[in-house]
Amino acid sequence: MVRNLVVLGGNSHPDLTDTICNHLGVPPSKILLSKFAVGETRVEVMDSVRGKDVFIIQSGGGKVNDHLMELLITISACKTASAKRVTAVLPLFPYSRQSDIPYNKTGAPLAKAPTQLNRNGNYTFDSRPTTPLPGQAESAGMKGGPENLHKKLMDMQLRDQQANGDSQGSPVKMPRRSTIESVTSEKSDYFDDNTLTPTVTNGSANGDKPVAKFHKAPPHFEPQRGYKQWVAQAGTLVADLLTCAGADHIITMDLHDPQYQGFFDIPVDNLYGKHLLRKYIQFHIPNYQNAVIVSPDAGGAKRATAIADALGMPFALIHKERRPTQITDRQNATMMLVGDVADRTAILVDDLADTSNTITRAAKLLKKEGANKVIALVTHGVLSGDAIDRINASAIDKVVVTNSVDQEENKKRCQKLEVLEVGNVFAEVSWVAPSRVVICDIAPRGQSIDNHSRPSEESTTERVSAFYSTIRWLLKMLLDLAGVSGHIAGWLK
Structure with a gap:
C-alpha cells in the first residue's frame, strides 16, 4: 500500500x-x-x-x-x-x-499561405505586388501603375455599393458624419467608419430637384479570407x-x-501509446514483417514511421489532396496512396478516431489498392456520432483502441472493436510521480511502462533484513577486536 x-x-x-x-x-x-x-x-x-x-x-x-x-x-x-x-x-x-493557430479552408496555417494572384494578373485587396527592383517605385510591379490600381479599387467600391442596393443615382462623396436626417446616439461611433447609403427621391410636380437622403447603413464587415474571426x-x-x-x-x-x-x-x-500499439503488432498480427504501416494523413507520419522503424516494417502514407477551387466545402478531399500495399496487411496508425471518417475512407482506398486486410490501431477511440455504424459498414477488418475512453457500450455494438488496457501505464507513472523520478527512466530504450515492476512490500522487507544483518556483523567484529566476553557476542548472533 x-x-x-x-x-x-x-x-x-x-x-x-x-x-x-x-x-x-x-x-x-x-x-x-x-x-x-x-x-x-x-x-x-x-x-x-x-x-x-x-x-x-x-x-x-x-x-x-x-x-x-x-x-x-x-x-x-x-x-x-x-x-x-x-x-x-x-x-x-x-x-x-482546438489549436490557437487560425486555419483556412484548405487546412494550412494562414501564416504559411502565400498571397494569391488571380488568373488575369489583376491585383485585389488580397493580393500583393511583386518585389520592386532597387531604386524602383513600389508600384512599378503593378500592371498599369498606381493609376490602374486606384481605378480598379474605385470600380470594386462601386460594384459593392450597387450590390447593396445603391444602383440608383450616382455615388456622392459625403463626410463621415451626416447632418441630413441623422440623430446622434451612443451607437453613432459604431458606424463612424462606414460609408453612408444614399437614397435618391424624385422631385415634386412643381419642378423641385431630386433630393438625396443619406441613412446610416449597417456595417459591412469584410473578414480576412480564411481567418476564423470569432473562434476563441x-x-x-x-x-x-x-x-x-x-x-x-x-x-x-x-x-x-x-x-x-x-x-x-x-x-x-x-505519455506515448505507440509502445502498446507496437507490442500488439508483434504478438497479435501473424507474419507482421510482411505487413505495411500506413499513416492516414501527413500529420501522423512521424508516429507511424517510429513504429515502422522499430519493427523493421515498410511504410506508406495517404496524402489528402485538397483543391478548394474545385471542391466545395461539403465535399471531402481526394485521398492518394503513396506506397505499395498490394497483397499485404495494411495497418493504419492514428492517435484519435472521432467520427472515424478518415480511417474508413482510408480503408476503402487501401482495399482498392490491393490490401488483403486492413487493421486500424488508434490510441483514443472517441467514436462519437455514427462512428460505430460507419465502422461496421466499412472495409476495415479490425479496429484496435485503448481504454483511454470508456468503450463498454462501443464493444457491444461493434464486433470489430478490440480494446487495449492503459490503466497499468498510468498507474506506473502515478507511482513514480511523487518521488520526482524521471518518467522516461521507467521505460528504458522504448520498452513499455507496464513491463517495469515497481518495488513490492516483500522486496522492501528483504532489504531491511539485509541491512540489519550487516549492522550485526559489523558490531560483532568490533566486539571481537575489543575482546568483549562471549555471552555478548552470542547475543549479537
Whole structure:
C-alpha cells in the first residue's frame, strides 16, 4: 500500500480508476459527484487529503464539458483541503484539438499561405505586388501603375455599393458624419467608419430637384479570407483553467497537438501509446514483417514511421489532396496512396478516431489498392456520432483502441472493436510521480511502462533484513577486536 497517495475518480471512466487503484494497491477515495436541480455540478471530497499527493482521474470522452467542470471543481476542493500536490490524470485531454493557430479552408496555417494572384494578373485587396527592383517605385510591379490600381479599387467600391442596393443615382462623396436626417446616439461611433447609403427621391410636380437622403447603413464587415474571426483560443483557455483551479501536474497520453504542452506553466507529461500499439503488432498480427504501416494523413507520419522503424516494417502514407477551387466545402478531399500495399496487411496508425471518417475512407482506398486486410490501431477511440455504424459498414477488418475512453457500450455494438488496457501505464507513472523520478527512466530504450515492476512490500522487507544483518556483523567484529566476553557476542548472533 502506498502511503500519502490518494486517488480520486470522476464520472468519465470509473473502470479506469479501479484499474489504476488495483495496480497501485490503494482503494479509491470517496468522492460525491452529483448535480443540483438547476444543473450545476456538485463535488464533495469525503476523505481527508491534507498533506497528501492527490491524483484525479478524468478522461475527455463522453460529456466533455460536464467532465471538465467536475475536474476543475475537484482540483479546487483538494487544494482548499490542504492537499500537498494535485495531479490531473487526463488520458484523453479535452479541447486538445482546438489549436490557437487560425486555419483556412484548405487546412494550412494562414501564416504559411502565400498571397494569391488571380488568373488575369489583376491585383485585389488580397493580393500583393511583386518585389520592386532597387531604386524602383513600389508600384512599378503593378500592371498599369498606381493609376490602374486606384481605378480598379474605385470600380470594386462601386460594384459593392450597387450590390447593396445603391444602383440608383450616382455615388456622392459625403463626410463621415451626416447632418441630413441623422440623430446622434451612443451607437453613432459604431458606424463612424462606414460609408453612408444614399437614397435618391424624385422631385415634386412643381419642378423641385431630386433630393438625396443619406441613412446610416449597417456595417459591412469584410473578414480576412480564411481567418476564423470569432473562434476563441480554447487551448490556452483550458490550460489557464486547470492552472487557476490549482493543478500542480498534468499527465496525459498522445496529445493531438504536442505544442499544447507549451500552454501550461506547470509540468505536463505526455505519455506515448505507440509502445502498446507496437507490442500488439508483434504478438497479435501473424507474419507482421510482411505487413505495411500506413499513416492516414501527413500529420501522423512521424508516429507511424517510429513504429515502422522499430519493427523493421515498410511504410506508406495517404496524402489528402485538397483543391478548394474545385471542391466545395461539403465535399471531402481526394485521398492518394503513396506506397505499395498490394497483397499485404495494411495497418493504419492514428492517435484519435472521432467520427472515424478518415480511417474508413482510408480503408476503402487501401482495399482498392490491393490490401488483403486492413487493421486500424488508434490510441483514443472517441467514436462519437455514427462512428460505430460507419465502422461496421466499412472495409476495415479490425479496429484496435485503448481504454483511454470508456468503450463498454462501443464493444457491444461493434464486433470489430478490440480494446487495449492503459490503466497499468498510468498507474506506473502515478507511482513514480511523487518521488520526482524521471518518467522516461521507467521505460528504458522504448520498452513499455507496464513491463517495469515497481518495488513490492516483500522486496522492501528483504532489504531491511539485509541491512540489519550487516549492522550485526559489523558490531560483532568490533566486539571481537575489543575482546568483549562471549555471552555478548552470542547475543549479537
